Amino acid sequence: MGISLHHISKSFKSVTALKDISFDVKSGELFGLIGPDGAGKTTLFRVLTTLLLADEGTASVAGMDVVTDYKAIRNSVGYMPGRFSLYHDLTVEENLNFFATIFNTTLEENYDLIKEIYVQIEPFKNRRAGKLSGGMKQKLALCCALIHKPKVLFLDEPTTGVDPVSRKEFWEMLKRLQQKDITMLVSTAYMDEASLCDRVALIQDGTILEIDTPQRIIEKFPRTIYNVKASETYRLLKDLEKYEATHSVYPFGEFLHFTSKDAAFTSEELIQFLEQEHHTEIEVSEAIPTIEDSFMTLSKEHSNNGN
Amino acid sequence: MKRFRGFVIKEFYHIFRDKRTLIILFGMPVVQILLFGFAVTNEISNVDIAVLDRSKDSETQKIINTIEASKYFKVTDFIVDEKQIETIFKKGKVKAVLVFENNFSKDIVAKNMANVQIITDATEPNVANSVNTYLTSILQQYQTDLNQRQQIPYQIVPQTRMYYNPELKSVFMFVPGIMTVILMLVSAIMTSISITREKELGTMEILLVSPLKPYQVIVGKVFPYVFLAISNAIIILMLGFFVFKMPIEGSYFLLALETVLFIFSALALGILISTISETQQTAMMASLMGLMLPTILLSGFIFPISSMPLPLQVISNIIPAKWFIILIKGILLKGVGLEVLWKETLVLVAMIVAFIGLSVMKYKTRLE
Incomplete structure (x- = not known):
């Protein structure tokens, strides 16, 4: 009764936005769609919210087909588009009331559902929505998407452009909503948010790279990751890219994350190589893999296969 | 609903x-x-005109008075020489010059015909056109009045009426x-x-x-x-x-x-x-x-x-x-x-x- 997709493909004039995508989201699940900009996340959302017709494949939301039952879906899902899509010239309260009215409900009727979020924006209820801060806007948009007690909630990059504190708060809200039995599909380009989902799908170039719980995706990471640091970061990156034992190397915070092709590779070999290349202040330590590491590896394999 | x-x-x-x-x-x-x-507006009112009157007799004076009496024109200048026409147009205020020939009243009586010339500044065609029409109609009106005093054997008198917008507003x-x-x-x-x-x-x-x-x-x-x-x-x-x-x-x-x-x-x-x-x-x-x-x-x-x-x-x-x-x-x-x-x-x-x-x-x- 959650969401299910079977072999969904969608192309625009020259770009293939979605390639043969199939997955299921269980009822009551908080499912993350993780991928960079342009991966096809928004297109996928639009197919599921009945805004676009897929070229191939079938999909259903809460048991309803996205093509034949599109009117019923529009009645029962909540959708928060990636761009702030509320009325800038209406106040917070007017926006909420408007969305309540068009869904034939009132603010009071479903107040318990949005209460926790609404109390945070209530002090600004007479402020025009266009004058709210980024985090506040997203909270208001979430309230508006929730006002009719949707069975399924689609959140397209809800935390993009929001400060870290508000992001954290936002995810806590989603966790609490989950307890109210709402199925949620959330997309994000922030890899660190993946661990907050029940399950995630990693998506790139319109293809699903992996679907699993965040924990298992990390566990499945096949290699040892080394945090590498030296005085000249840029030269370090260039040198490691040329190194014959390198499987992947990419910047990660203040370090470079390095993995080797060779399973028996040790950190001593790496240090030796870097000393040969006259790097100074070398630091090498083992790192715990994150979703981002998995994504980088999977996406590299994906593009290698593609070529 | x-x-x-x-x-x-x-x-x-x-x-x-x-x-x-x-x-x-x-x-x-x-x-x-x-x-x-x-x-x-295409209507004209209080347009400045000049008069070059070579006759200076009673008839021309009557015509000038009639023109002055209308709300459309104001006679601002009296010039004496044809050369002044261009000069006065170049100044820009006067939009038309009315020229009476020599012996205006005498000609009317003697030859049953007298000449009057309307010269307009057509840098603004609409104004020139209107001024021309208005002046002509004033002159015609004057002629009609004149004719009533004398008997002319044949005469066609068009009676125009503008329906629905008589004043052409x-x-x-x-x-x-x-x-x-x-x-x-x-x-x-x-x-x-x-x-x-x-x-x-x-x-x-x-x-x-x-x-x-x-x-x-x-x-x-x-x-x-x-x-x-x-x-x-x-x-x-x-x-x-x-x-x-x-x-x-x-x-x-x-x-x-x-x-x-x-x-x-x-x-x-x-x-x-x-x-x-x-x-x-x-x-x-x-x-x-x-x-x-x-x-x-x-x-x-x-x-x-x-x-x-x-x-x-x-x-x-x-x-x-x-x-x-x-x-x-x-x-x-x-x-x-x-x-x-x-x-x-x-x-x-x-x-x-x-x-x-x-x-x-x-x-x-x-x-x-």
């Missing part, structure tokens, strides 16, 4: 919060009517014209912009993923503009009636009916434009180029359709404004009813049906 009401209330918020647009919407008709009514032409332009602007441009704004802001996406049916969205968006357009029409008619004494000869009911029909045709055009344009800018350009220009230039508002080249005459038929101007002039000035205007009314109705039909065909319930 509750949904629809909520939607319309939201629309009114948008309109009333956008103060600048609101001022333009209500200020523009007033300013335009007053401007066109008072300043932009240009404001009678501008009120219907401006009403047409303003209604087109409010109805078509404003609705097409307000619908495309939802697309541009992304709110259309949310409205689509809601129980609102597409027709509810469209009708809800258009509804407030019907009111705005009607109140604009009332303002314009009141200004015309009270300030410029524009008559309303025909039935008020028919006037209201035809106005509402025209508003609907313009709204339907606005909806059609919004279904084919994605951004406010395209909608605005499409409305301005596709609607406003034809409404001003090809509707017969300023330039008579009968003097246009044939292709333009044909094109003018698909412009609702052309039919509305015929209708409204018929009702306001001639006081005719549906028995005469049924054809134009039917054309408007057919246009509404066609535009709405096209919009429904073009309307997308999805994003593409």
Whole structure:
């Protein structure tokens, strides 16, 4: 009764936005769609919210087909588009009331559902929505998407452009909503948010790279990751890219994350190589893999296969 | 119904919060009517003219007095030399010079003929033309008076009468014209912009993923503009009636009916434009180029359709404004009813049906 997709493909004039995508989201699940900009996340959302017709494949939301039952879906899902899509010239309260009215409900009727979020924006209820801060806007948009007690909630990059504190708060809200039995599909380009989902799908170039719980995706990471640091970061990156034992190397915070092709590779070999290349202040330590590491590896394999 | 009401209330918020647009919407008709009514006019009054009188006799003096007595002319200069004509025109104030030949009264008596010359400054052709006509008619009037004293065997005296606008007031032409332009602007441009704004802001996406049916969205968006357009029409008619004494000869009911029909045709055009344009800018350009220009230039508002080249005459038929101007002039000035205007009314109705039909065909319930 959650969401299910079977072999969904969608192309625009020259770009293939979605390639043969199939997955299921269980009822009551908080499912993350993780991928960079342009991966096809928004297109996928639009197919599921009945805004676009897929070229191939079938999909259903809460048991309803996205093509034949599109009117019923529009009645029962909540959708928060990636761009702030509320009325800038209406106040917070007017926006909420408007969305309540068009869904034939009132603010009071479903107040318990949005209460926790609404109390945070209530002090600004007479402020025009266009004058709210980024985090506040997203909270208001979430309230508006929730006002009719949707069975399924689609959140397209809800935390993009929001400060870290508000992001954290936002995810806590989603966790609490989950307890109210709402199925949620959330997309994000922030890899660190993946661990907050029940399950995630990693998506790139319109293809699903992996679907699993965040924990298992990390566990499945096949290699040892080394945090590498030296005085000249840029030269370090260039040198490691040329190194014959390198499987992947990419910047990660203040370090470079390095993995080797060779399973028996040790950190001593790496240090030796870097000393040969006259790097100074070398630091090498083992790192715990994150979703981002998995994504980088999977996406590299994906593009290698593609070529 | 509750949904629809909520939607319309939201629309009114948008309109009333956008103060600048609101001022333009209500200020523009007033300013335009007053401007066109008072300043932009083909009538002449108090035009400065000069006289070169070589006779200086009783007859020329009488003519000059008659001219002075009219409200159209003021004789400001008396010149004595032909060379002064150019000099005085170059100064720019005097628009015409009236030249009397030598022996004016003597010639009238002796030869039954005397010459008088009207020289006009045609840098402004309209003014020159009017001055010429007015002066000629004053001279003719004088001649007629003169003839009554003498017997002439044959005489054709044309008796002209201008029906429906005896004083040829240009404001009678501008009120219907401006009403047409303003209604087109409010109805078509404003609705097409307000619908495309939802697309541009992304709110259309949310409205689509809601129980609102597409027709509810469209009708809800258009509804407030019907009111705005009607109140604009009332303002314009009141200004015309009270300030410029524009008559309303025909039935008020028919006037209201035809106005509402025209508003609907313009709204339907606005909806059609919004279904084919994605951004406010395209909608605005499409409305301005596709609607406003034809409404001003090809509707017969300023330039008579009968003097246009044939292709333009044909094109003018698909412009609702052309039919509305015929209708409204018929009702306001001639006081005719549906028995005469049924054809134009039917054309408007057919246009509404066609535009709405096209919009429904073009309307997308999805994003593409």
